[in-house]
Amino acid sequence: xxxxxxxxxxxxxxxxxxxxxxxxxxxxxxxxxxxxxxxxxxxxxxxxxxxxxxxxxxxxxxxxxxxxxxxxxxxxxxxxxxxxxxxxxxxxxxxxxxxxxxxxxxxxxxxxxxxxxxxxxxxxxxxxxxxxxxxxxxxxxxxxxxxxxxxxxxxxxxxxxxxxxxxxxxxxxxxxxxxxxxxxxxxxxxxxxxxxxxxxxxxxxxxxxxxxxxxxxxxxxxxxxxxxxxxxxxxxxxxxxxxxxxxxxxxxxxxxxxxxxxxxxxxxxxxxxxxxxxxxxxxxxxxxxxxxxxxxxxxxxxxxxxxxxxxxxxxxxxxxxxxxxxxxxxxxxxxxxxxxxxxxxxxxxxx
Numbered sequence: 567x568x569x570x571x572x573x574x575x576x577x578x579x580x581x582x583x584x585x586x587x588x589x590x591x592x593x594x595x596x597x598x599x600x601x602x603x604x605x606x607x608x609x610x611x612x613x614x615x616x617x618x619x620x621x622x623x624x625x626x627x628x629x630x631x632x633x634x635x636x637x638x639x640x641x642x643x644x645x646x647x648x649x650x651x652x653x654x655x656x657x658x659x660x661x662x663x664x665x666x667x668x669x670x671x672x673x674x675x676x677x678x679x680x681x682x683x684x685x686x687x688x689x690x691x692x693x694x695x696x697x698x699x700x701x702x703x704x705x706x707x708x709x710x711x712x713x714x715x716x717x718x719x720x721x722x723x724x725x726x727x728x729x730x731x732x733x734x735x736x737x738x739x740x741x742x743x744x745x746x747x748x749x750x751x752x753x754x755x756x757x758x759x760x761x762x763x764x765x766x767x768x769x770x771x772x773x774x775x776x777x778x779x780x781x782x783x784x785x786x787x788x789x790x791x792x793x794x795x796x797x798x799x800x801x802x803x804x805x806x807x808x809x810x811x812x813x814x815x816x817x818x819x820x821x822x823x824x825x826x827x828x829x830x831x832x833x834x835x836x837x838x839x840x841x842x843x844x845x846x847x848x849x850x851x852x853x854x855x856x857x858x859x860x861x862x863x864x865x866x867x868x869x870x871x872x873x874x875x876x877x878x879x880x881x882x883x884x885x886x887x888x889x890x891x892x893x894x895x896x897x898x899x900x901x902x903x904x905x906x907x908x909x910x911x912x913x914x915x916x917x
Contacts (some may be wrong), residue, residue: 582690584606584620584621584622584623584668586621587620587621587840588837588838588839588859589620589621589835589837590912592910592912592914593912594620594621595706596812596909596910596911596914597620597812597835597911598620598704598705598706599704599706599707599708599709599710600704600710600811600812601619601693601695601702601703601704601708601710601712601713601831602619602702602704602813602834602835603700603701603702603832603834603842603844603891604617604618604619604624604626604635604700604701604702604703604834604842605617605626605700605701606699606700606701606727606730607696607699607700607701607842608699608727609626609701610626610628610633610701611628612628612650612652613627613651614626614627614647614650614651614652614653614657615627615648616638616646616648617701617703617706618836618837619834619835619836620705620835620836620837621640621808621836621837622637622705622839623627623638624636624637624638624692624703625637625646625647625648625657626637626694626703627652627657628652629652629655629656629657629668630655630669630678631667633655633694633695633696633701634670634691634694635667635688635691635692635693635694635701635703636657636666636670636692637689637690637691637692639690640659640661640662640664641686641687641688641689642659642661642662642664642687642835643661643662645659645660645661645662647659647660647666647689651849653665654752655667655668655674656674660877662667662674662675662676662677663675663677664676664687666687666688666689669691670688670689670690670691671683671687671688671689672684672687672688675687675889683774692704692705693706693707695708695712697712697715697718698715698718698729698830698846699718699727700832700844700845700846701721706712709880710844711776712809712840713810713814713816713830714834715816715828715830715846716817717826717828717848718830718846718848719820720848720910722850723826723828723848723849723850723852724848724849724853725846725847725848725850726846726847726848726857727846727847727862727866728845728847728860728865729861729865730842730843730844730845731842731843731865731869731872732836732840732841732842732843733833733836733841733842733843733872733875733876734839734840734876735838735839735840735841735872735875735876735878735881736835736838736839736841736881736882736883737812737813737833737834737841738812738813738882738883738906739815739875739878739882739883740813740831740833740841740843740871740875740882741809741812741813741815741831741833741902742813742883742899742902742903743816743871743874743875743903744815744817744831744833744871745780745782745807745809745815745898745899746895746896746898746899747766747769747784747805747895748764748766748893748895748896750786751763751764751786751872752764753871753873753874754867754870756791756866756870757790757791757863757866757867757870758787758788758789758790758794759786760786760865763786766784766894767782767783767784768894769781769783769897769898770828771898771901771906772898773901773904774808775810776810776811776908776909777808777809777810777902777903777905778807778808778809778812778898778901778902778905779806779807779808779809780806780807780809780814780897780898780901781804781805781806781807782804782805782806782807783802783804783805784802784803784805785800785802785803786800786803786804786833787801787886788805788819788821788827790859790863795877796822796862797822798822801822801878803819803820804819804820805817805818805819805820806818806819807898809898809901809902809905811905811906811908812906812909812911813832813833813834813835813841813900813908814830814832814833815830815831816828816829816830816831817829817831817876820846821851823851824850824851825850825851825852826848826849826850826851827847827848827849827851828847828848828849829845829846829847830844830845830846830847831843831845832844832845832846838882839881843863843868845868847860847864883903883906884903885903885906885907885911885912900906
């Protein structure tokens with residue numbers, strides 16, 4: 567069945583785009599409609615938290631049990647609210663003490679007790695929600711669905727949240743690298759793969775909705791090098807990649823003895839050339855082993871990726887496949903680029 571095409575959305579430049587935005591205006595408008603992770607849920611406690619998404623600086627806070635994301639600017643005199651505090655259910659500006667409620671409205675001006683409060687004293691707030699141990703924000707109102715990660719809340723699976731990783735590269739380059747299977751032998755030969763086993767067996771890619779599914783079976787073990795003795799000879803390592811545009815990919819790996827490991831690769835576009843990578847993980851085996859080992863292995867793998875992704879040229883992921891020369895192992899990459907084109911993203915993410 568032919569994959570239905572999605573007509574690219576058209577936008578005019580938004581007046582609320584961040585100053586000095588590094589993205590093409592058209593692409594920024596499209597990306598703003600999606601949910602992106604900006605912090606760990608555990609980061610948002612009793613103090614305001616500062617984050618950046620699509621060049622917009624945000625303040626995230628909780629008050630009266632409600633989660634709030636807003637532009638990190640007090641509309642009175644432009645001070646950063648992330649330097650303030652939460653008190654009596656309001657976020658308080660550190661400059662003049664103005665207090666704003668979870669609805670964004672100014673509730674109190676200390677210097678004018680009982681005086682009028684102008685409607686303009688209102689925060690710019692954004693759609694925000696918590697899922698998979700992360701805080702997700704959509705600058706454009708959250709019109710697109712949140713990426714699905716069904717195993718996160720499945721009984722019998724351990725939830726693991728490794729530290730985030732900052733990558734000086736575009737989110738598109740990082741996401742494509744995550745679903746690339748031909749680089750295992752060359753980039754990950756120290757962590758889990760083997761340069762004497764570089765061949766990529768033929769694999770299938772199916773377009774699904776706004777993304778794709780790729781199923782890849784090989785003899786490349788997913789155990790760390792220190793645990794390779796646990797890999798049975800000739801075990802068929804099945805890896806399933808489920809990708810959603812723009813920058814989300816789920817990898818499910820079938821381990822011996824009915825083991826399952828799943829990773830959500832959530833690449834958050836801080837700016838056009840800076841990505842903050844969040845990777846929630848679940849597994850149904852080795853649940854009694856120290857998590858420090860999981861964190862160390864995860865860091866090693868993604869640092870190996872980071873070292874090469876930061877050097878790729880052009881820095882932005884070319885949507886036009888003719889811009890680079892594909893090989894047979896690039897089936898998933900080609901499908902991913904076509905999916906990005908179908909939601910209307912241009913040939914580059916920056917001006």
